[in-house]
Amino acid sequence: MVSNKAVLAFLTTLSLPSLGAADCSRAVLVSAAESYIAAQANGALGDLAKLLTSDYKYRENNKAADVKTGVLATALQIAHNKTTADTVACASYTELIATTPKPYVIGTQLRHTADGAQVTLIDTIAATTGSLSFNAAQTLAYIEAEDWSPITDAAQQPSRALLQQTADAYLDMWTNASAYDAVPWGTPCERIEGSARNSPCTVGAPRGGFTNRISDRRYVIDPEMGSIDVLCNFAAVGGVADSHEFRLEKGKLRYVHTITL
Numbered sequence: 001m002v003s004n005k006a007v008l009a010f011l012t013t014l015s016l017p018s019l020g021a022a023d024c025s026r027a028v029l030v031s032a033a034e035s036y037i038a039a040q041a042n043g044a045l046g047d048l049a050k051l052l053t054s055d056y057k058y059r060e061n062n063k064a065a066d067v068k069t070g071v072l073a074t075a076l077q078i079a080h081n082k083t084t085a086d087t088v089a090c091a092s093y094t095e096l097i098a099t100t101p102k103p104y105v106i107g108t109q110l111r112h113t114a115d116g117a118q119v120t121l122i123d124t125i126a127a128t129t130g131s132l133s134f135n136a137a138q139t140l141a142y143i144e145a146e147d148w149s150p151i152t153d154a155a156q157q158p159s160r161a162l163l164q165q166t167a168d169a170y171l172d173m174w175t176n177a178s179a180y181d182a183v184p185w186g187t188p189c190e191r192i193e194g195s196a197r198n199s200p201c202t203v204g205a206p207r208g209g210f211t212n213r214i215s216d217r218r219y220v221i222d223p224e225m226g227s228i229d230v231l232c233n234f235a236a237v238g239g240v241a242d243s244h245e246f247r248l249e250k251g252k253l254r255y256v257h258t259i260t261l
């Protein structure tokens with residue numbers, strides 16, 4: 001008798017090549033993100049260089065930039081790091097906080113080739129002194145007190161669709177008066193906005209009133225972490241470079257992290 005396991009293994013072997021993303025696993029994405037974190041800690045690409053395609057792009061604060069003069073060329077003592085992985089889009093998101101030698105709160109998405117093996121884009125939002133409500137030490141204290149452990153029970157993980165709907169509804173609140181009601185607000189829910197902690201996270205949430213829809217949305221979706229990160233052009237309020245990360249628990253919004261230039 002052929003076991004279900006054997007059939008599954010056979011089917012998996014058959015279907016993997018046609019998916020074209022056989023190696024875009026969490027392990028591959030997280031490993032590349034760790035090379036990125038090491039690069040930021042050292043102020044030099046190091047092992048990350050081996051993963052980059054020859055024509056990879058570096059983007060900093062929504063603009064094409066030179067990696068040699070960007071924030072990645074500054075060695076930072078990393079006080080906090082958190083990585084989420086999107087095994088469908090073949091991308092990762094890493095949140096970094098450094099307080100020394102220069103304070104930074106950084107959100108970086110890495111985009112991979114479809115097979116996961118190489119990185120085609122380093123897309124960074126890097127906030128420092130002068131950014132909205134900036135105080136890296138305070139942000140660090142708030143974020144370290146949160147629980148972002150993986151959601152191990154698959155039945156409790158939010159779907160990719162719910163994560164994307166939530167992020168889009170949230171970012172649409174500025175320009176769409178009914179978007180507020182489409183956000184699955186949780187209780188409790190807190191928003192770390194620069195160094196400001198807003199709880200409940202509905203505090204200050206707009207109900208339309210702005211003209212320009214938040215645009216250029218780049219998503220990293222990770223159901224296992226209950227997370228979606230969106231890098232965007234915060235067009236509603238002057239077109240500043242921005243990262244919004246959302247964590248859902250039991251289908252409801254639990255945490256929001258914003259990095260705004």
Ligand SMILES: *[C@@H]1O[C@H](CO)[C@@H](O)[C@H](O)[C@H]1NC(C)=O
Binds near residue numbers: 041079080081082
């Ligand atoms: C990243 O954070 C983890 C804990 O979440 C820690 O074990 C690891 O050492 C950190 N990496 C760096 C480079 O700071």
Ligand SMILES: *[C@@H]1O[C@H](CO)[C@@H](O)[C@H](O)[C@H]1NC(C)=O
Binds near residue numbers: 169172176178179
């Ligand atoms: C505004 O948001 C609501 C709720 O998400 C949605 O149904 C509607 O289509 C949106 N309107 C526009 C113009 O995007």
